[in-house]
Amino acid sequence: MREQAMTRASFLAGAxxxxxxxxxxxxxxxxxxxxxxxxxxxxxxxxxLVHRGVMYECEDGESSHTGWHRNRMRSDLRAIKRELxxxxxxxxxxxxxxxxxxxxEAAENGLRVWLxxxxxxxxxxxxxxxxxxTGRQAERLRRQGARVYLSVGAEFILFVPGIxxxxxxVERIENMMKGNWDPQKAxxxxxxxxxxxxxxxxxxxxxxxTYGSAHGDRVDWDLFDLVSVNYYSYFADPRGxxxxxxxxxxxxxxxxxxxxxxxxxxxxxxxxxxxxDIVDYSKPKPxxxxxxxxxxxxxxxxxxxxxxxxxxxxxxxxxxxQFVTPDAPHxxxxxxxxDMASYSLTKAIWKTEDDPTARWHWEPKESFDAVSRHFAxxxxxxxxxx
Numbered sequence: 001m002r003e004q005a006m007t008r009a010s011f012l013a014g015a016x017x018x019x020x021x022x023x024x025x026x027x028x029x030x031x032x033x034x035x036x037x038x039x040x041x042x043x044x045x046x047x048x049l050v051h052r053g054v055m056y057e058c059e060d061g062e063s064s065h066t067g068w069h070r071n072r073m074r075s076d077l078r079a080i081k082r083e084l085x086x087x088x089x090x091x092x093x094x095x096x097x098x099x100x101x102x103x104x105e106a107a108e109n110g111l112r113v114w115l116x117x118x119x120x121x122x123x124x125x126x127x128x129x130x131x132x133x134t135g136r137q138a139e140r141l142r143r144q145g146a147r148v149y150l151s152v153g154a155e156f157i158l159f160v161p162g163i164x165x166x167x168x169x170v171e172r173i174e175n176m177m178k179g180n181w182d183p184q185k186a187x188x189x190x191x192x193x194x195x196x197x198x199x200x201x202x203x204x205x206x207x208x209x210t211y212g213s214a215h216g217d218r219v220d221w222d223l224f225d226l227v228s229v230n231y232y233s234y235f236a237d238p239r240g241x242x243x244x245x246x247x248x249x250x251x252x253x254x255x256x257x258x259x260x261x262x263x264x265x266x267x268x269x270x271x272x273x274x275x276x277d278i279v280d281y282s283k284p285k286p287x288x289x290x291x292x293x294x295x296x297x298x299x300x301x302x303x304x305x306x307x308x309x310x311x312x313x314x315x316x317x318x319x320x321x322q323f324v325t326p327d328a329p330h331x332x333x334x335x336x337x338x339d340m341a342s343y344s345l346t347k348a349i350w351k352t353e354d355d356p357t358a359r360w361h362w363e364p365k366e367s368f369d370a371v372s373r374h375f376a377x378x379x380x381x382x383x384x385x386x
Contacts, residue, residue, distance in 0.1 A: 047385070049310055051112055051317035052375050053088030054080055054345065055259065057325075058098040065358045066326035066348075068098050074105055076323060081109045084345070084368065085375035090258070090319050092116040092154070096130065100137040107146035113138075114258075114319065116151035116212060120159035121168050124193065127153070127160065128200050135204040142207045150205045151258065152197035154212030154230060156190055163189045187218060198223040212258040214273075215244075221251040226316060230259035232273035234302065241309045254316035261321040261343040262302045264365065265292045269302055279341045285354070287335045294340050300366035307374050320371055324348060324362045345371060 056076065061067030080086050089111050091102040096117075103113045117134040119127045131152055138150045153159070158169040164181045166172035175181050194211060201209045210226040213219050221227045227248050235241055248255045262268045263275030271277070280289050303320060310318040321343045330339035330347035339347045346362035364372075 047314065048312075048378055048381070049315055049318050050254075051088040051114075051256070051319070052307075052378060053086045053090060053112070053114070053317070054084060054320045054371075055090040055092055055322040056080070056102060056106075057322060058091055058093035058095060058102050060094075061356075062327045063356050065356045065360065068093070068095070068102075070101060073102055077102070077105050077109050077111070080106075080323065081111055083364075084372050085379055086111065087375075087379070088112040088114060088317065088319065090114040090116055090151075092118050092151075094119050094130070096133045096137060099134055100141075103138070103141055103146070103148065107141060107144075107148070112147040112149075113141065114149045114151060114317075116154060116258075118154055118159065121161060124160065124162075124196075128196060131197060132200050132204055135201050138207070139205045142205070149208045149210060149226070150201055151228065152194075152201045152209065152211050154258070155214045155217075156193055156197075157186060157214065157217065160193055163193065190217075191220065194219060195223065210256065210258070221253060224253075226254045226256050227251050228256045228258040230273075230321075231257050231306075232260065232262065234262070234269040234272060238305060238309050241306060242313060245313065245315075255313075256317035256319075257306075257310055257315060258317070258319055259321040260303070260306055260310075260318060262299050263341055263343055264294060264296055264299045264347075264367075265340045266295045266298060267292065268295070268298055275343070276341045279338060285336065286338060288337060288340055292334075292340060294334060294337060296366035299343075300370035303367050304370050304374060307371070311378065320345060326356065326360065326362075329356065329360070330363075 056073075058068045077089065080089055089106045091099050091106065091113065093099065094117065099115055099117060103115050106113045115134055115138045117131050119130045135150055138148050142148045157163050158172050163186050164172040165175045197211070198209065208225040210224045210228040211219065212228050212230050215229050215231050215233065229245075229248060231245070233241065233244055235244075245255070263271065263278075265275075265278065268275045278289050278292050279286050307318060323344060324346045325339070325342040325344040326348045328338040328342040328344075328348065329350045331337045331353065334340075344365075345368040346364055348360060348362055350356045350360045
C-alpha cells in the first residue's frame with residue numbers, strides 16, 4: 001500500500017501536539033523515540049527508489065540578493081513538490097535557523113526531509129556544535145510527525161580543516177591531486193571525526209542518521225543507518241554504474257545516492273564532480289575557460305540515465321544536485337555563462353549583467369523537465385501498484 005503523504009494540516013497538528021518551543025534544545029531519550037515511526041513510512045524498498053528528490057542550498061550568497069530568502073524558499077519548495085514531482089528534499093548548508101525553516105516548510109508541503117548541516121573551514125568544535133543544534137531541530141520535526149533524516153555532513157576530507165593540508169576545499173583538492181598529503185594519516189583523522197559526528201548526532205536525534213561520503217571514501221557504515229554516497233561517475237554502458245555501486249550493498253543497509261548530477265556543457269560527463277572547474281576566477285570578471293559549449297541536453301540525458309539505473313537497482317534514495325545556483329547566472333555570451341559550470345536543474349537569470357538585484361529569477365533547464373518526467377512517472381507507477 002502506498003504511504004499517505006503528510007499534509008500541511010497533519011504536520012501542524014503534530015506540531016501542536018508536541019509543543020515546538022518545549023522541544024528546542026532538549027535531548028530526548030533514545031528508548032522513547034526509537035519506537036516512533038511516521039505513519040506509513042516504508043521500511044522495505046519495493047520496486048524502485050523510495051526517496052526521489054533534489055538538494056536545496058541554505059547559505060549566505062555572494063551578494064545580499066543571492067543568498068537564502070524565506071519567501072523565495074517557500075516558492076521554490078512549492079515548485080519542487082508540484083512541478084518537479086519530488087517526494088523528498090535535502091536542506092543543506094549553514095545556519096540552523098535557515099535549515100530548520102526550510103525543513104519545516106518542506107514537511108508542511110508533504111515532502112520527506114533530509115537535513116544536512118555543512119559548516120566548513122572552521123574549528124571542529126564549531127562544526128560539531130552546529131551539527132548538534134541542527135540535530136535537535138531535526139528531532140523536534142520528527143516528533144511532530146515529519147519524515148526526517150539527519151546527515152552529519154558531507155565529504156569531511158575536503159571541508160574539515162586538518163585532515164588534508166589546505167585552507168579550503170579547493171586548496172585541499174589541489175594538494176591531493178599533487179600528492180601533497182599523507183593518505184593513511186588523513187584516513188585516521190577522517191575516521192576520528194566521522195565517529196565524533198555520529199556520536200554527536202545520536203545524542204540529540206533519534207531517527208535515521210547517515211553521512212554524505214564521496215565515492216571511494218572508506219567509511220565505517222556500522223555507525224549509521226544508511227550507506228550514502230555522493231556520486232558523479234559516468235559510464236556509456238549503464239552496467240558500469242551497477243558494478244561500481246553494488247559493493248555498497250555489502251553492509252546490508254539501505255543505499256542512498258545523496259548527490260548526483262553533472263554540469264551543463266559538452267564534456268561535463270567526463271569531468272564528473274570537477275565540472276565546476278571550467279570557470280577562471282582569476283579574471284576581473286569570471287569567465288569560462290577554453291571552448292566549452294553549453295549543452296542542457298547533456299545534463300538532461302545523464303540524469304535520465306542514472307535515475308533509471310538507481311530505480312532498477314532498487315536503491316533507497318537519489319537526490320539530484322541541485323535545484324538552483326543563484327551565483328552562477330546564465331548569460332547569452334558563452335564566455336560569461338557561468339551556468340555552464342552549474343549542476344543545477346534551473347538557470348539563474350539576473351535582470352542586469354553584473355548586478356543580481358532582488359528581481360532575479362530562475363527558469364527550468366532541459367534537466368528540470370527530464371527529472372520532472374521521471375519523478376512523475378515513478379509516482380504514477382507507485383499509485384497503480386498501491
